[in-house]
Amino acid sequence: DAGVIQSPRHEVTEMGQEVTLRCKPISGHDYLFWYRQTMMRGLELLIYFNNNVPIDDSGMPEDRFSAKMPNASFSTLKIQPSEPRDSAVYFCASTGRNTEAFFGQGTRLTVV
Amino acid sequence: SQKIEQNSEALNIQEGKTATLTCNYTNYSPAYLQWYRQDPGRGPVFLLLIRENEKEKRKERLKVTFDTTLKQSLFHITASQPADSATYLCASPPLGAGSYQLTFGKGTKLSVIP
Numbered sequence: 001d002a003g004v005i006q007s008p009r010h011e012v013t014e015m016g017q018e019v020t021l022r023c024k025p026i027s028g029h030d031y032l033f034w035y036r037q038t039m040m041r042g043l044e045l046l047i048y049f050n051n052n053v054p055i056d057d058s059g060m061p062e063d064r065f066s067a068k069m070p071n072a073s074f075s076t077l078k079i080q081p082s083e084p085r086d087s088a089v090y091f092c093a094s095t096g097r098n099t100e101a102f103f104g105q106g107t108r109l110t111v112v
Numbered sequence: 113s114q115k116i117e118q119n120s121e122a123l124n125i126q127e128g129k130t131a132t133l134t135c136n137y138t139n140y141s142p143a144y145l146q147w148y149r150q151d152p153g154r155g156p157v158f159l160l161l162i163r164e165n166e167k168e169k170r171k172e173r174l175k176v177t178f179d180t181t182l183k184q185s186l187f188h189i190t191a192s193q194p195a196d197s198a199t200y201l202c203a204s205p206p207l208g209a210g211s212y213q214l215t216f217g218k219g220t221k222l223s224v225i226p
Contacts, residue, residue: 004155031212042218043156043201056213091155095212099144099205103155 006092006104013111018080021107023092024073029102031095034067034077037106038088049075082111114140114207118200118217125192126225133187133220135202142204143211145185147176150199150219159200160187192224 005024013019025032033048047057049069057067064083069075079086089108093101116137125131135145144163148156162169162178162185169176175188189196199221203214 033213035216043216045213045215048213050212093155099146099161099212099214100158101146101148101156101203101214103157105153106155 004092004094004102004104006090006107008107009105010108011110013082013109015083015111016081017111018078019082019086019109019111021077021090021092021109023075023077023104025075025092025094026096026102027073029094029096032069032075033093033095033101034075035091035093035103036088037091043091046077079109082109084111087111114138114215116142116202116204116215116217118202118220120220121218122221122223124223124225127192127194129192131189131192131196131222131224133200133202133222135185135187135217137183137185137204140207141180141183142207144204145176145178146203146214147174147185147187148201148203148216150201156201156216189222192222194224194226197222197224 007022034046035043037043046059047067052069067077087110089106091103091106093103095101146161147159150156160176162176173190177186199219201216201219203216205211206215
């Protein structure tokens, strides 16, 4: 398996634009997590899914953020409209039968 | 409120010495703790898991302890090498959460000096 795949690796966008981050989890994993990492706040859980159903989105900072998982092999995190304070590295992770989380390479988002 | 904390942002040690990193938790009792390694520009990679009823876990040069009295986990790297330089994160399920959900400490950046 290629592991968790995220795209794009880097994204630079202007304030106010819509940004869509993509994730393909490891095949067979039931859980998918979206995290955001900054120097100030570390790695924060935004939302997670179990069997494609959102379970806890309490970490989503505001209504500008939304996430979907239309099937077991694909998830998106959308920010609309984007703001400079959204600049961070966004990670997707998936988990199978045990609790070990497998992370993707991350998407470095810069909003100017 | 519950917290998981890694008090040292950075740790510098000489090659060959044992590195010891600390993870403290407050106001909850996690069922397990995990440790991850993160290299620059990459996602965290799982290293070890230790459950609350386990005192110690080992994997090659790595050792993790879990002290529920002190509310602390220690992560040791023996015979450290420059290749061990990375940021190490501890994580646990937060109180009341499903066991698959994780809260992470901010990490300790380890530098092993040749």
